[in-house]
Amino acid sequence: MKKYFILYKPFLLFLTTFFFTYIVLTVLYQEYLNSFGENKLDAITRMVAKNTDQLLHFFCFNFSIQENPSHSFIKLIFNQKYVARIIEGCNAVSVIILFVSFVVAFSGKLKPTLLFIFGGSLLIYVLNVFRIALLCVLMFHFPKQEKFLHGVLFPLFIYGVVFILWVIWLRKFSKYASKDTK
Template sequence: MKKYLILYSPFLIFLGTFFGSYILLTFLYQSFLDGFDGNKVDSITHIVAQNTEKVLSWYDNSATIEESSKNPFFTLYLNQQAIARVVEGCNGISVIILFISFVVAFSGSIKNTLLFIFGGSLLIYILNVLRIVLLTVLIYHFPKQLHLLHGVLFPLIIYGVVFILWVIWVNKFSKYAK
């Protein structure tokens, strides 16, 4: 048994670091969310909705958001038509937590790790806002394609970008890079 622990120790360390980071960050984020009233939108989702409204207004100046008074979400309007809701799950933090956990598990130098985490998280945030904007516009024009757009295409794009960032990290900056 000791032989296998030694043989597979790099993999076991990776798993422990990944899941430890993921659990810790998820716990911290959940603690943050617990600080908000169940009927109010958290501040991160609020910022995402505001940024989405701003970018969407570049496409159509009739774009607005409205916070629900009874539930924790924003409604996105385009031409006075309710198109989409921005809920906590839309803010991209869960994707950023997954991204950070992987980078930490394959860490490199402290400087490279922190810079890559910051840059990658910022890129994911920006892409997430653009995702919501494009999703809103496409749902406005193609409402029957909601499931394909929201459930398939856009998750594929955002997770595809995260995967590409991971490949870049492992091959260029992590301690495992050649």
């Protein structure tokens, strides 16, 4: 048994670190959400909605957001038509938690790790705002494609970005990155 532990030690350390980080961050995020009470919208989701509104106004679209205090979502109105809503799950925090957990599990030196986590998290957040804005525009013009757009294309996009960030982290910055400069 000891032989297998030694043989698979790097993999077991990765799994332990990944799941520990993921669980801790998820519990902290859940506590954050619980602080807003039932049927209350959290500040991060409000910020995502506001940033989406600002982005679409920057591109001169007729867009607005409507928050109803008795519901835990924000309506997205495009050209006076209700096209979608933002709920807590749309704010990309769970995706960022997954990203951070992976980077920590393959962490390298402290400064590059923290910088990559900050930069990657910011990139995921910004791309998520663009994703929601584009989703609103496309759902206005192609309402029958809602399931494909929301359920397939855009999750593929955001998780694809996270995967690319992971690959960059592993190949360039993690403690397992190749030190060869060929």
